[in-house]
Amino acid sequence: LRIRDCMVAKNPKAKKPGGKKKNEERTPLPEDHPFVLALKTLSIPALQDVNTRLSDPTRKLQTKQAIAEELVLKFTIDRNAAPGPREVRILNRVGLSAPIRFFVGTNRDHVEPFWYYYKPSQSKTLTLPVTIHGQLLPKQIDRYTFHAKKGQPLVIHTRARELVPFMSDSVPGWFQPVIMIHGPGGKELAYGDDFHFNPDPMISFTPPMDGDYLLTIRDSIYRGREDFIYQINIGKLPMVTSMFPLGARSGTQATVKLTGSNLTQTKVLLRGDAMAPGTLPKIYSRSFLGAKVLYSVDTQPEVFESNINNTISASQKLALPQTVNGRIDAPGDVDVFCFQAKGGQTIVADILARRLNSPLDSMLQVMDASGKILAFNDDYEEAMNIGLQTHHSDSYVRLKIPRDGRYYLRVSDTRNEGTPAHGYRLRLSLARPDFDVYMVPSSLTFNPGETQSVTVHIDRKDGFDGPVRVDFAGKIPGLRLSGNTVPAGAKSVQMTITAPTIPKPVRGKNVKQPYNIRSLFNTPQTFEFKATSTTGLKSYSRRVIPADDITQAFVLHHLVPAEKCVVMLLNSSRRYQVFVPTKARMEPVRLTPGKTTMMPVAAPSWFLTSQTHVASFSLVNPPKGVTVKAPIIKDGKMLLPITVDPNSDAAKGFRGNLILDVYQSRKPGINPTNKKPYSTRPYPVGTQPAIPCEIIAVKPAK
Numbered sequence: 001l002r003i004r005d006c007m008v009a010k011n012p013k014a015k016k017p018g019g020k021k022k023n024e025e026r027t028p029l030p031e032d033h034p035f036v037l038a039l040k041t042l043s044i045p046a047l048q049d050v051n052t053r054l055s056d057p058t059r060k061l062q063t064k065q066a067i068a069e070e071l072v073l074k075f076t077i078d079r080n081a082a083p084g085p086r087e088v089r090i091l092n093r094v095g096l097s098a099p100i101r102f103f104v105g106t107n108r109d110h111v112e113p114f115w116y117y118y119k120p121s122q123s124k125t126l127t128l129p130v131t132i133h134g135q136l137l138p139k140q141i142d143r144y145t146f147h148a149k150k151g152q153p154l155v156i157h158t159r160a161r162e163l164v165p166f167m168s169d170s171v172p173g174w175f176q177p178v179i180m181i182h183g184p185g186g187k188e189l190a191y192g193d194d195f196h197f198n199p200d201p202m203i204s205f206t207p208p209m210d211g212d213y214l215l216t217i218r219d220s221i222y223r224g225r226e227d228f229i230y231q232i233n234i235g236k237l238p239m240v241t242s243m244f245p246l247g248a249r250s251g252t253q254a255t256v257k258l259t260g261s262n263l264t265q266t267k268v269l270l271r272g273d274a275m276a277p278g279t280l281p282k283i284y285s286r287s288f289l290g291a292k293v294l295y296s297v298d299t300q301p302e303v304f305e306s307n308i309n310n311t312i313s314a315s316q317k318l319a320l321p322q323t324v325n326g327r328i329d330a331p332g333d334v335d336v337f338c339f340q341a342k343g344g345q346t347i348v349a350d351i352l353a354r355r356l357n358s359p360l361d362s363m364l365q366v367m368d369a370s371g372k373i374l375a376f377n378d379d380y381e382e383a384m385n386i387g388l389q390t391h392h393s394d395s396y397v398r399l400k401i402p403r404d405g406r407y408y409l410r411v412s413d414t415r416n417e418g419t420p421a422h423g424y425r426l427r428l429s430l431a432r433p434d435f436d437v438y439m440v441p442s443s444l445t446f447n448p449g450e451t452q453s454v455t456v457h458i459d460r461k462d463g464f465d466g467p468v469r470v471d472f473a474g475k476i477p478g479l480r481l482s483g484n485t486v487p488a489g490a491k492s493v494q495m496t497i498t499a500p501t502i503p504k505p506v507r508g509k510n511v512k513q514p515y516n517i518r519s520l521f522n523t524p525q526t527f528e529f530k531a532t533s534t535t536g537l538k539s540y541s542r543r544v545i546p547a548d549d550i551t552q553a554f555v556l557h558h559l560v561p562a563e564k565c566v567v568m569l570l571n572s573s574r575r576y577q578v579f580v581p582t583k584a585r586m587e588p589v590r591l592t593p594g595k596t597t598m599m600p601v602a603a604p605s606w607f608l609t610s611q612t613h614v615a616s617f618s619l620v621n622p623p624k625g626v627t628v629k630a631p632i633i634k635d636g637k638m639l640l641p642i643t644v645d646p647n648s649d650a651a652k653g654f655r656g657n658l659i660l661d662v663y664q665s666r667k668p669g670i671n672p673t674n675k676k677p678y679s680t681r682p683y684p685v686g687t688q689p690a691i692p693c694e695i696i697a698v699k700p701a702k
Helices: 003-007 034-040 044-055
Strands: 006-008 025-027 083-089 099-102 106-110 130-135 140-146 154-159 177-182 190-193 200-204 209-220 229-235 239-244 247-249 253-261 267-271 278-285 292-298 302-304 324-326 333-341 346-352 362-367 375-378 396-398 407-414 423-430 432-442 443-446 452-460 469-474 480-482 493-497 525-527 529-535 538-552 556-561 565-569 589-591 596-602 614-621 625-629 632-634 637-644 654-658 661-665 683-687 690-694
Touching: 003 083, 083 637, 130 140, 154 177, 154 190, 190 200, 190 324, 209 229, 209 654, 239 292, 239 423, 247 253, 292 423, 333 423, 346 362, 362 396, 375 396, 375 589, 407 423, 432 469, 432 556, 443 452, 452 469, 452 538, 493 654, 589 596, 589 637
Parallel strands: 106 130, 247 292, 302 324, 432 538, 443 565, 589 690
Antiparallel strands: 006 025, 083 099, 130 229, 140 209, 154 200, 154 229, 177 190, 177 209, 239 253, 253 267, 278 292, 324 423, 333 407, 346 396, 346 423, 362 375, 362 407, 432 452, 452 493, 469 529, 480 493, 525 565, 529 538, 538 556, 596 637, 614 661, 625 637, 632 637, 654 690, 661 683
C-alpha cells in the first residue's frame, strides 16, 4: 500500500446519475487512525519528506515491474519459536509466490518506518542488544544511535544478501552494505564492507569510553530501492570467525577449535557418528545465528597435515583413500603430499575450503616423481552455481594415472595469503561417481487438469554419467509426472507435472465414491521427489532438492535451494484442453535432421470438426534447430510437423523432452451481432505433457 492511498478514505456512496460512479470523493481519516497518529510523532524534516511523496500522485520511487507493488504484513511470533530462518510465501487467488527469507531472532527488534528520514541528531538511542530492520531508498543513508559502555566487546552483524540473495537488474547483483561506527566525538572508529568473501559485513568493536555511538549504513555506491533491505544485530553476541578442523569422519567424533569474539568455549565436539556424509550446519549459539559454522562429514580415514611438508623432499605420505585436514597458516605456506598409485587408476583430489566458509583461494597441482606437473586447477569452473557462492575458488582434479609409481599433491593459496583461518579439507581417493538433483521452481500453482513444466538439474560428480529417473517420493493421487528421465550425460532436462481434475460424485445408493481428491485443492501441499539411478552393479537413491533459478546482474543464473517444494491446487472453474501424442509416453519420438516428422496428436473430438477455431503449437526452450509448424488435420486426425535443421546443434544428437504450449484462435470472419470482424488473436490453452524425444545424430560427410 502506498502512503498516499492511506491518507484518505473513499466515499462509496458518491455516484453519478444512472448508477455510474463519478470521480471518487474522499473523506479525511479520523484523528485516531494509526497513520495520523504516526504522523504526529515525526519531525519536521520527516513530515516534509512525507509531504513530498504525497503531493505528487504520479511520483514513483521505482519504475521496475519486479518491485512496483508493496504489501504490508504483520507477523505474530510465538514466544517459544526456535530462532532461525523461515520461508514465507505469499498466497492469493492467482497462486503462490517464490519463497522469501524471514529470520526469527532473540534480540529486541527496532523496525525503521519506510517513510522515515533520519538525521544524526534525530535518531533514537537504542538499547543493546537490538536487531534493526531497515530499508535503503535512493541516495539514502540510515543512522542509528546506541549507548555502549567502555570495554564492552560488541559484534555488529549485517544481513542483506542473506535476505535477498540476488537481483536480476542491478550490478553486481545484490545490495552491498557498508557500515561505520562513529564515537561520541564524531571520529570514525570502525568500518566494514564485507566479511572474508561474504558481502554482508560483520565486525567486532570495543568502545573506548562510555557514551552514545552512531552506526551508519549505506550502499557502497549510494544506490537504493525498495528491495535494498537489511537486518543489523548489535550486542555482546558470539561471533565465530574460523574453526579447525573443518569436519570429521562419519561414525566418529572430533573436537574442533573455534576462533572469534564473545565465545564461552573455544572447543566444541562435532558428532559425526550420527551424521550422513555431506556438508552440514553447526549452530554454536542458538541465541545468535551469526555463530553458525559449516563442517563436512566423509566416510574416508582422516589425517592432520604436518607443518613441515613444504617441499617434495619433506612431503607427507598419504594412502588411498584419505582425507587431510590442513591449513595454509602463513603467507607463502605450501603443503606437499605424496601417494602411491597404479597405472590406469582414476584418482580425484578435491579441496573443500570456500564451500566451508574458509577464506582460502586454493591452488592444486599433481606432479609425478620427477616433479613434472600432470594436472593443475585453480578454480573448478565446471561446478554448478548452487546457493549464494559466486566464486568457485575450490580446486578439483580428476586424473587417470599413466603408470605405477609415486605422485605428489601441492596445495597453496592463489593470492599467496595465509592465516590460521585458511583451513581446508583435501579428499584424495579413487573416483566416486555420484550426483545431486535440483528441481526448479520450488513453488507451483495448478488449476484443475493444468500441466506445468519444471526443470531438473543434475550436479554430476566424479565422472557420473548415467541416466537419472525422478518420481514422487510418495503416492500422490491424481498428479502425473511426464518425461521424468534425465538421459545419460545430460545436466538438465524439462519435465512436466499434470494436476488432477475434480471428479464428479458417483450417484446412487451404496456406491463407493472415488478417492476424495477435493481435499488436495485450495490447501498448500508439501511434496517430496526422489531420484534413482542404476549404473552397473550400483544403485543410487537421492532426495530431489527444491530450488529457484535466480538471475544475477542480467546474465548469471544461480540455483538457490529452498527448504521444501510447495504445491497449490486451485479449485477454479478453468479447464484445459489436452493435445497429446498418440504414442506411448515412454517411447521417445525419433527425429531425423533434414526431414520433417509427422507426429500424430490426439486432439479433442469437437476441435477436429470445428469450422470456427484453429490451434497452433509453440515449443518451450527447444534444442537449437528444432521447429514446429502448423498442425494438419487429415482424415479426422491431427498431425504435427516437426523439423530439425541439419546444420544446427540439434543435428549432432539430442535426448530429452519436447514441451509444447498450445494456443487457440478464431478463424477470420464477421460477427453477425455487431457486424465487426472476429478477433483472431491466439490465446493460450495450456502446456502439454512432456514428450520424450531423440534426435539421431548425422554423421559428417567424408
